[in-house]
Each structure stands twice: as structure tokens, then as C-alpha cells.
Amino acid sequence: MNVNKLARLLAAAALCSSAAVQAQSSWDGVGNFSIGANANGAWSYRVRAADGSLSLMGYSNANCRGTPGLACWNTDAGDWDLPMIGLNTTGxxxxxxxxxxxxxxxxxxxxxxxDRPVLTFTAPATDWYRVTGQFQMVDRTPTGVQVLVSQDATTLVDKPLTLFGQTVQFNLKRKLNAGQTINFSVDAAGNFANDSTELKVGVLRLN
Structure with a gap:
């Protein structure tokens, strides 16, 4: 095949792939979860250090904390596996x-x-987005956490969870420029013991 023709075909394929991402209209944090790549489409799995810096979690494990079927991203290749973002894949x-x-x-x-886990959604295109979901405390004897949702560095939700089964729900309509982020995180609020928290989140592009 002519080299120039091949280059044109590859460029066209790249444009089609980019257009498909931009044309997508809905995202599900749970349904889209994968330990295969970070970033993963519009989602990325990050850690916010105590000094405020953000970085991608570098380790994935199909059996986090020695638990079969608890797939996760974390920052430590050892047994501690915290902070973490994971998914129960056992059924x-x-x-x-x-x-x-x-x-x-x-x-x-x-x-x-x-340091706290941060699930990040990055807007693929400039538009209005609806962001809905909830955090829930799933430790029976929690020491308490602070759950947060932010648009880049602007805090949109900042509430405590201190009781087993307690939830914080959110329903946000936000204008995002391409590349801007919505971040979902769990802060230990001083004591990191018994701080297991669940998150469900969906993002809908409105236009």
C-alpha cells in the first residue's frame, strides 16, 4: 500500500476514534470500571496526597487486600493497598x-x-453535564469520613458520613469545558480506620 495512503487511513481512523469519544453521551463510574488501564476513557483513578498534589494510582490488583474478586486501583504494590478505588466482581x-x-x-x-482516593471524570467536549449519584458508609463501626465532589479545584459537595448505611446524594448540573474535571473523593477526617465508603455515579451529557 502507498505510504501516503496508509498515513491518510491512519489519520482518518484516529479522527473517527476521537469523534466517537466526543459523541458519547453517558458514562457510568461502576459500569465503566476497569483495572486494565488508567486512565480508562473519561475516567481516571487518582490519589490526592496530604500536600494537595494529584497523581494517577499506579497499581492494579484483581484481589485487593487479599480478598478474591475485589478488583482495585491503589498506590502500593504491597498488601496494604490503601488508598484504593475498587469494585466487587464476585457476584x-x-x-x-x-x-x-x-x-x-x-x-x-x-x-x-x-492521602485520599479520587475518581475523576474528564469532560471530552465543552457542554453541559448532569452528574448524579451517592456516597454510602459501609463500615459498621466507622470513625467517620468527609466525602467531596469538586469541579477542578472548586468544591461542590463537602459532607460527613459517620453512621453505617448513611448516604450523601448529589444531583449537579455543570458546564464543563473540554478537559475540565469532576472529582469524587473520600477523606479520612483524621482517622483512616474503618472508613470503607461506596460510590455510585453517573454522568450525562445534556446537549
């Missing part, structure tokens, strides 16, 4: 002595040094 509720890991929600837990 049944995972039960711990202190709590549960339900199906159909993302499992988030902060780390010991003020």
Missing part, C-alpha cells in the same frame, strides 16, 4: 467483620497519611 456481597462490600458500587478507602 455476591463481600462481608468483612466490620462491614460489607456491596455489588454495583465503587469501593473507596482513604490511606493512613492523609
Amino acid at each position: 455476591a456481597e463481600i462481608v468483612f467483620p466490620s462491614g460489607v462490600v456491596p455489588l454495583s458500587s465503587l469501593h473507596m478507602h482513604p490511606g493512613a497519611d492523609g
Whole structure:
């Protein structure tokens, strides 16, 4: 095949792929979860350090914290696996002595040094977006967390969860420029023990 023709075909394929991403109209944090790549489409799995810096979680594990079927991203290749963002892939509720890991929600837990897990949605195109979902405390004896939603550095939701089963729901309509982010995070609020928190989130492009 002529080299110039091949180059044109590859360029056209790249444009089609980019157009498909921009044309997508809905995203599901749970349904789109994968430990295969970070970033993963519009989603990325990050950690916010105590100094406020953000970086991608660099390790994935199909059996986080030694738990078969608890797939996750984290920042540590060792057994501690915190902070983490994970998903129960077993088909049944995972039960711990202190709590549960339900199906159909993302499992988030902060780390010991003020570092917190951050699920990030990056807008593929400039438009209005509807962001809906909820956080839920799933530790039976929680020490309490602060759950946050932000647009880039602007805080939109900042509320505590202190009781087992307690939820914080959100329903936000936001104008996002291409490349702007919506971030969902769980802060230990001082004590990181028993801070298991679930997140369900969906994003809908409105136009």
C-alpha cells in the first residue's frame, strides 16, 4: 500500500476514534470500571496526597487486600493497598467483620497519611453535564469520613458520613469545558480506620 495512503487511513481512523469519544453521551463510574488501564476513557483513578498534589494510582490488583474478586486501583504494590478505588466482581456481597462490600458500587478507602482516593471524570467536549449519584458508609463501626465532589479545584459537595448505611446524594448540573474535571473523593477526617465508603455515579451529557 502507498505510504501516503496508509498515513491518510491512519489519520482518518484516529479522527473517527476521537469523534466517537466526543459523541458519547453517558458514562457510568461502576459500569465503566476497569483495572486494565488508567486512565480508562473519561475516567481516571487518582490519589490526592496530604500536600494537595494529584497523581494517577499506579497499581492494579484483581484481589485487593487479599480478598478474591475485589478488583482495585491503589498506590502500593504491597498488601496494604490503601488508598484504593475498587469494585466487587464476585457476584455476591463481600462481608468483612466490620462491614460489607456491596455489588454495583465503587469501593473507596482513604490511606493512613492523609492521602485520599479520587475518581475523576474528564469532560471530552465543552457542554453541559448532569452528574448524579451517592456516597454510602459501609463500615459498621466507622470513625467517620468527609466525602467531596469538586469541579477542578472548586468544591461542590463537602459532607460527613459517620453512621453505617448513611448516604450523601448529589444531583449537579455543570458546564464543563473540554478537559475540565469532576472529582469524587473520600477523606479520612483524621482517622483512616474503618472508613470503607461506596460510590455510585453517573454522568450525562445534556446537549
